Amino acid sequence: MPISRFIACAFAFALASSGAQALDFKPYGRGAFAQIAKAHAGKPLMIHFWSVTCPPCLAELPQWSKMTGERKDVDIVFVNTDSDEDRARAEARAEKAGLGKATHYSFSDDFVEKLYFEADKSWRGELPFTALVAPDGGVTSVTGAIDDPLVTKWLEKRGGK
């Protein structure tokens, strides 16, 4: 989509020119799931969705931070599902958890049914939610915590640390 590419460029430019150190959320709208999966094709990818209105999500953010440090063989992308009003709070929580340098997206579209559907046709927005995308594009989705057996098993399959 030309518009989103334009935006991505504008973003990169703005970041480079402003030298912004703060955590930045890239917009996550319609089509974003496929775009992110495509951008990481060939590598195992975890797309983790979270919200500040979800206490279990906040509780496990530090574990995600640890995982990003330990599993360099896996790309991990974070998607904050809050609306703009909560973004400052989301930024603070991510930074506090040590995820300041991770790759972050945030919902930029209120048509949440569409955003959920694109990640998993049966997802209704329960959080935390993680899409495990294999190098070949196969998606396994997990509702619940990072220590869910599905996550552990998937990671084991991707090789050790």
Next chain:
Amino acid sequence: MSVSRLLLASAAVAILTSAADAEQPASPDAKPAAAAEHQHAAAACADPRPDCAATVNPAFDAKGKLWVAFSVGKTVYVASSGDNGRSFSAPVAIATTADGVIDAHGDARPKIVALNDGALLASYTTRPDKQMIGTIFTARSTDGGKTFSAPQPLLTEGGQRFETFVVTPKGRLYAGWLDKTNALKAKAEGKEFEGSGVAFGWSDDKGQTFAGRKILMDHACECCRMSSALDRDGQPVFLWRQVFDGNIRDHYAAKLSADGATLTGGRVSDDNWAINSCPHHGPSLAIDANGGWHVVWFTRGKNRQGLFYAHSADGGKSFSAPEKFGDDAKAPGHPVALAAKGRLYRVWKEFDGTTTTIPMQISRDGGKSWSAPRVIAQTEDASDHPELLANKNAAYLSWATHKEGYRLIPLPRDEKSAAAR
């Protein structure tokens, strides 16, 4: 505002503007291109009207006037309609938050309650910027909605969200909400604590003051709305997702005693949804003239997944076996139930990847059998959760969608007229 956030906002606006160019709504409710001024990426407009709100909560007053509470930006509004939602009065601003967030997303929303003598009570929850706890505020109008009192907090300590109200025939106003006070206390002591408490209060002066305001049960799922309805005996019944032992997030329904001190009820079903997550997906309760409790809910439990219905004929002591509804291929969600003049209605949302629909079913035998689902509204963009309400004997769907704006849609009285629609 940081450069990046400014950019994010303008990027979102750019997407919006292009989308608006491509898909100009044909309805007379088509929204102006005021979107560019709105902070919220996908909100369709920034005017203080229900068409521009992400959530709209409706209520009819005794004279049949429709009232709605909603928020746009950082302001909560109330507006009324004398023609069933086709047009609205100039909105009255209830409050503007200087900092923090108005809870108006998904299950959380500002509310309006029409009291027996024409007074109105508006409520909303704010969340401060720094903490993930809420404060519930109420404001009253005794001049037919022309002006509202300065909002006052229901409680000033702890943290409260997801308020719900029931008015009794005698004019007592009951409130139920999820309350984090005990959870915060436990956290401060370094103890584990699942979820929120469920708390209740009541007002005999039309919302000026609330008595009770006590937590009667702990460990409700903290991110799902609470539902309430009036029982035949004039007492309020509440329904919420409870965190049972083993992190099982199933539902619990209970009646509040006349003295507000005890809850009597029970578990609705054993879905066995054991998960450390936030479903963001609360249940809905309706009570019929015979005192039958009717419950609809969403689960992804070990024992069942999808939307379910059950009823209780003995005040919540026991519930019928959960009966499934909705099309599993279309991610059915956010069900609501309503009892109106011998009929029961249930509606919910379905999504096929392009279109969100609101299917409806009617039961004329107290929930034993239901008509075939019939789609009564749809949209192809963002939308609020559906709400149901009755005005005397007539039932309505209340639904805000970005493309079509706010709609109040009359529900058919029987299967025949439903089929003819």
